[in-house]
Amino acid sequence: MPKTERRHPRGPAQPVEMDPSMWEVAGDDLAPALPRLVDLASEIGCTVQFEKLECLTDGYYRHDARRIAIHGGLSVNAQVATLVHELGHALLRAEPDAKDPELERAAEELVVESVAYTVCGALGLDTAGYSIPYLATWAQAAQIETIERTAGLIDRLARRIEDAALPQKDTEAGPREEKDAQTGP
Numbered sequence: 625m626p627k628t629e630r631r632h633p634r635g636p637a638q639p640v641e642m643d644p645s646m647w648e649v650a651g652d653d654l655a656p657a658l659p660r661l662v663d664l665a666s667e668i669g670c671t672v673q674f675e676k677l678e679c680l681t682d683g684y685y686r687h688d689a690r691r692i693a694i695h696g697g698l699s700v701n702a703q704v705a706t707l708v709h710e711l712g713h714a715l716l717r718a719e720p721d722a723k724d725p726e727l728e729r730a731a732e733e734l735v736v737e738s739v740a741y742t743v744c745g746a747l748g749l750d751t752a753g754y755s756i757p758y759l760a761t762w763a764q765a766a767q768i769e770t771i772e773r774t775a776g777l778i779d780r781l782a783r784r785i786e787d788a789a790l791p792q793k794d795t796e797a798g799p800r801e802e803k804d805a806q807t808g809p
């Protein structure tokens with residue numbers, strides 16, 4: 625397994641453990657990341673529940689209840705992608721920075737889905753087919769300069785979630801079951 629020191633060589637959206645074959649959203653290769661993401665949620669005071677949601681709803685975040693719901697009927701990889709998106713909403717509120725820009729609804733969705741796309745890419749999951757149409761929908765309602773002024777925020781949130789989702793560097797040399805999940809199909 626290659627070293628992970630080059631996790632963030634420069635800027636966001638640098639996939640780690642580069643493998644030419646990206647995981648498909650329909651698969652379950654990212655199962656090891658799911659409990660780590662749930663741990664991150666609990667670290668910021670959020671519960672995650674996997675349940676049956678109405679059609680067309682993959683997940684949501686309720687700030688008043690500090691609760692993330694994920695549609696349990698999704699594939700495991702899609703659950704990971706959805707949980708990363710909802711964690712973006714939660715982290716925006718749980719770990720705000722004084723320099724964060726004000727975000728209206730459309731801008732927040734752009735930020736959060738950009739975070740999800742970045743993190744999923746780092747995990748080796750190809751979500752372009754999901755993220756790009758979603759981003760395009762919200763981009764129509766958001767100012768184009770939103771992307772520019774939120775780039776730092778997207779990078780910060782993406783790194784926070786990536787660090788939680790990926791195996792810890794310290795323990796990486798050990799016999800961790802996650803290794804199998806990253807050797808490619």
Ligand SMILES: [Zn+2]
Pocket residue numbers: 709713733736
């Ligand atoms: Zn959202």
